[in-house]
Amino acid sequence: MFAGSKFAAFLFDMDGTVLNSIAAAERVWTKWAERHGLDVATFLPTIHGKRAIETIGGLRLPGVDAVAEADALLKAEADDLEGIVPIPGAVPFLKSLPPERWAIVTSAPRELALLRIEAAGIPVPAMMVTAEDVTHGKPAPDCFLLAAKRLGVEARDCLVFEDAPAGIAAGEASGASVMVISATHVHPLQTRHDSIASYDEIGIAVDDTGLISLEQQRDAA
Template sequence: MPSPQPDEATGFFGGRDFAAVIFDMDGTLIDSTPAVNRSWTTWAIEYQLTREQMSGHHGVPAAAIVAELLPPDQHAAAVDRITELELADVDDVVPLPGAERAMIELADAPHAIATSCTMPLAQARLRASELLAPDVLVTADQVERGKPAPDPFLLAARQLGVDPTDCLVVEDAPQGLLGAKAAGCATLAVVTTNPREVLAADLVVDDLSAVAWQVVDGRIRVVPAESADRAE
């Protein structure tokens, strides 16, 4: 289904504004794909898992992936091992197009990151990317259920002091979008790691360079980047 077209005057979402924006991290704000692939490939080889077994897990916490693929007696060691591998490899981690602009334009507005990484890994990747990170960072080790459950987005909204139904979630993965919708949030998807046809969101764009962020009286509106550029 094609994405709705923005109105020149009101922008995307029919001019609706939001109390806060909650971003996924990997694949949405930063490109960690080379590092992720290296770490998980090494881990899969060590645990004798096939490429087919490893597919379809983007956006899912590492502990949930391990629980799905390995017997219970191996879970603790396997989680420790992938954590070790990922923390040791943050090479090539860079901001994705539009991410730096988003963090600058939203600097004085409520916004957060809700990621399937653990806190140490999220902090390591954000440092490596040199992206200006928001004060609120929700990670997989802070919630009982990770994506596709709504828990990360509900916690982020609570820490921001806003109603989740007044939030916009920005995601790149189907599992994350499921969690955002379960939390009652509006959704914006970027086509950075998954094809457009699998991203069931209110709005789908190629990446964050397609949008700009306007903050008026503490409320956030999403507009086409070219419209904002012309107005400057």
């Protein structure tokens, strides 16, 4: 698992990667989909990993203002934080990282991201890139490129942690290495990248220059 590789920084998606907010998000989006006459079972898998405005805009629903609808969804999601929990092992893993060497890079707006981070008990990162910070959301690489720049490193020297196809594609397009988190996957995701279901499977080592390497935990081998 990335044997011999060292990284300048770790870039984490949020939902499905360091915390599980699927139940809360799907409650809100189910009501929205029903109101607009969409097939809920078909629609729900498409919401993950992308900004709300791009999910709504991509539907091209007649007479629907994507900006207004995304704002309304944000308010609804901010009011529903029930059942949001950390991905197994995420809290101690994040706490083990040098604060200046990691960031959360999420398609959620900053307000919602901070609420979910607090609800899950996830450490608040020193640096975070959210929906408002980029013009083009995932699968465009802009968010990861921006996060790397703000951390003062190159994206190609980073490891991206992702769970959703849009985010994985964004990580790939940025030039970063990618680790897939499968904790919330109902069905196996076909991917060429290394995958873990829990952060308990990995640890880190930091060298004298601050570069980070992954170590597979012996009890997870």
